[in-house]
Amino acid sequence: MSEAIVDQIRGLIRSERLRPGDRLPSERGLGERMRVSRVTVREALRVLEANGLVEIRVGAKGGAFVTSPSSSKIGTGLADLISLSPLTAGEVTEARQVFELGIIPMVVERATDDDIAELRTMVKQHQAALKHGEYAMSMSAAFHVRVAASTHNAAIEMLVHSFHGPLLMSLREAQVAAPLMGHRGTNEHRDFVEAVAARDLERAEAIMRTHLRRTARRIAHVRATRARDAGA
Numbered sequence: 057m058s059e060a061i062v063d064q065i066r067g068l069i070r071s072e073r074l075r076p077g078d079r080l081p082s083e084r085g086l087g088e089r090m091r092v093s094r095v096t097v098r099e100a101l102r103v104l105e106a107n108g109l110v111e112i113r114v115g116a117k118g119g120a121f122v123t124s125p126s127s128s129k130i131g132t133g134l135a136d137l138i139s140l141s142p143l144t145a146g147e148v149t150e151a152r153q154v155f156e157l158g159i160i161p162m163v164v165e166r167a168t169d170d171d172i173a174e175l176r177t178m179v180k181q182h183q184a185a186l187k188h189g190e191y192a193m194s195m196s197a198a199f200h201v202r203v204a205a206s207t208h209n210a211a212i213e214m215l216v217h218s219f220h221g222p223l224l225m226s227l228r229e230a231q232v233a234a235p236l237m238g239h240r241g242t243n244e245h246r247d248f249v250e251a252v253a254a255r256d257l258e259r260a261e262a263i264m265r266t267h268l269r270r271t272a273r274r275i276a277h278v279r280a281t282r283a284r285d286a287g288a
Contacts, residue, residue, distance in 0.1 A: 061100035
């Protein structure tokens with residue numbers, strides 16, 4: 057019964073009969089309308105809240121309110137599905153070459169001064185981490201996610217959030233072929249940011265293309281080595 061309630065409310069939201077900010081009837085009201093117990097209604101509301109469709113507020117003016125799911129929230133849901141799929145590091149890197157190169161024109165055109173300042177700060181922090189032996193592939197992944205956010209396109213941000221896990225997995229596999237991976241990459245990150253700051257699309261694309269192709273070669277090397285060892 058709680059699933060039926062969830063489906064009905066989802067349908068009302070999709071048809072725009074319920075809009076962001078609208079308050080749902082009380083638990084008692086929903087229960088009476090749908091002829092179910094308040095416990096069943098409460099369970100349905102928890103599911104809707106977990107999916108980012110409603111927000112539960114407490115207090116005199118509290119209740120369940122329809123929300124607009126954020127890009128990160130939707131991306132997290134997609135990420136859960138993607139993490140269960142049999143993606144390989146090679147497939148992820150191929151997808152990155154299509155996607156990350158494809159968004160560069162938007163990044164160069166739309167990146168704000170704040171975007172560029174944040175990216176420069178990330179590069180400095182990552183280079184300092186390298187100097188102290190504290191650099192991790194999660195830092196590289198975070199940089200690429202932040203670059204995508206500079207498109208200021210909610211759909212792109214959603215896709216990038218959903219792809220964060222596979223991205224990190226592919227970077228870690230590439231690191232197997234190059235344990236000191238990071239030194240050259242962070243320098244390319246720095247040069248890419250400066251190309252974006254200069255609105256130099258051709259240079260930004262060239263830097264990112266070189267950056268991604270090297271990752272792809274490292275992953276291919278790891279796969280070839282494993283295949284050879286398996287056949288030995």
